[in-house]
Amino acid sequence: MPELPEIETIRRSLDPLVVGRRIERVRVRRRDLRSPLPPDFEATLSGRRITGTSRRAKYLLLALDDGKQWLVHLGMSGRFLRLAADDASTGSHEHVAVDLDDESRLAFRDPRRFGLMLVVNPGECGLLAGIGPEPLDDADFSGAYLVSLRARTSRVVKEVLMDQRVVAGLGNIYVNEILFLAGIRPTRRMPRLTRLECDALVSATRTILTEAIEHRGSSISDFLDGIGRPGSYQWRRRVYDRAGEACPSCSHAIRSTVVGQRSSFFCPRCQR
């Protein structure tokens, strides 16, 4: 489900509601997430105050008053919801509930359990260590950067953009959209990209992500933000999951194929 725009949308929706709140109690129903919840998870969170929120790639980070960070990844099907005091719903897959001092609770729900949560020391988390530049905030993500990658890999461009070590936060929906906007087929090999195309990819990445955040993410099957609202970017999708439909630019039928084990969508006329 959630890529950079969805996680950023969750962060923005939660920030004003959770910053300053104290964690009163942590209730765990299932520990066997993608990586099991550590035995001291409850103890490290209980009693802490949330001092800020941030995001790195697809990780939501909640800063705690002891200097540690509560790290949340939602995998494919995860939700992270702030529920008001009078909301007794448990959801069918609410694996963790964190009670705050204003009677609200933060609920981690994830049917497929591809998500994970950890409390880490900033800078000591292996999961964050190898992640590439943030496409919206980091000038290191540039045409020159992609040009420098051309010589080091023969992989296809779609796999490269989805590689979190190359650039942070992109997933299958948005890479399809980015490649369409840049006019490049998902199957093009990196060494064959021109300098202009590398520039176009960086520009398209920033455009698509900015648009998607403005529309508060894509709710294609089940994404909700931190207070249960769907996003609306699914209505603005150009190619993702639109096989057979008309290209918004030239009306040619959008085609689908599989690249790197993931469904890919492109316009054979607009993308070369």
Add this chain to the structure above:
DNA sequence: GTAAACCTGGCA
């Protein structure tokens, strides 16, 4: 590099 694995739900 490529494929399979993790897990559940939804849909044809």
Add this chain to the structure above:
DNA sequence: TGCCAGGTTTAC
């Protein structure tokens, strides 16, 4: 019944 899904890691 079988296939597909917004992600990531691990194994040939």
